[in-house]
Amino acid sequence: MKIVRYGPEGHERPGVLDAQERIRDLSGLLIDIDPQALGRGLGSSLAAIDVELLPRVEGMHRLGAPLARPGKIVAIGLNYTDHAVEAGQPVPQEPVIFMKAPSTLSGPYDDVPKPRNAEKMDWEVELGIVIGAECRSVPQERALDHVFGYVVVNDLSDRAFQLERGGQWDKGKNFDRFCPVGPYLVTADEVENVQALDIWLAVDGQRVQDSNTGRMIFDCRHIVSYVSQFMTLLPGDLITTGTPAGVGLGMRPPRYLEGGEVLELGITGLGSQKYTITA
CATH class of the missing domain: 3.90.850.10 (Fumarylacetoacetase-like, C-terminal domain)
Incomplete structure (x- = not known):
């Protein structure tokens, strides 16, 4: 799975790429791609998701770093x-x-x-x-x-x-x-x-x-x-x-x-x- 963070700098939203490499929105499931999300077992949660059922993000969007606020x-x-x-x-x-x-x-x-x-x-x-x-x-x-x-x-x-x-x-x-x-x-x-x-x-x-x-x-x-x-x-x-x-x-x-x-x-x-x- 390819995970992204998209949107203006400082206001990125979590997303994932579908089979056609279009962004699908994850913000209904989690706040961000950060240490808290990974610590709560993000991998297992994503494995259970049908990406094609997630909302499609229309238009062109800036991509931020795909990981927010790493501890180190x-x-x-x-x-x-x-x-x-x-x-x-x-x-x-x-x-x-x-x-x-x-x-x-x-x-x-x-x-x-x-x-x-x-x-x-x-x-x-x-x-x-x-x-x-x-x-x-x-x-x-x-x-x-x-x-x-x-x-x-x-x-x-x-x-x-x-x-x-x-x-x-x-x-x-x-x-x-x-x-x-x-x-x-x-x-x-x-x-x-x-x-x-x-x-x-x-x-x-x-x-x-x-x-x-x-x-x-x-x-x-x-x-x-x-x-x-x-x-x-x-x-x-x-x-x-x-x-x-x-x-x-x-x-x-x-x-x-x-x-x-x-x-x-x-x-x-x-x-x-x-x-x-x-x-």
Whole structure:
């Protein structure tokens, strides 16, 4: 099932796509796609619904991030060998973890402003995992049982703040709209093999990232299990799993976003995003 949130920013309504990928309204059944809905067993509720009987949403509507108000966004760094090499970093022996604030979320087609003091703004297409059931110290063999679904994420970054301004990575990762998510949240039952999905990103029509989730150093099962050792994962939490090679930092010379560029990115079966970086 492909779940969406549609409508003006800050006033989105929950919906689901039917077989023709038209939006059907879910607001008669729940308030929003958020941690509370997932914690109440949203997956079981949706499985019992005949989507074709839901009210059809007419006309064109903005899509927001398909997940509202996640409790936390946990990000994994350097999770593709080729990206670690291009970044000049050693290949990690354990997953690298940092955090992104929920205030970074934006919709899949919303333009992203370049921060006023950003000098080295960069792109990172990533697979996102949405947690559906609470877990802590979960073994790998049961880790994916706690996953509700998957999304496309762009872990936008400013490399100067991330790497050159002292402290940890968080300063370069947490500007407003630095985490576009969507267009939809695909439930786990629709993803046959999450480690076999093509993943790509293009800048102004030029494809610069082109890989597959099968090339991750640490797969989704490992990531969920590993992160749950250090923090309790709750329904609605988002884990973004790292980016493959092809980021601006890794180019020679480096290529950063100046404003005006159009980014397009996507993952097989999870849809695609498109927006402009505004100056």
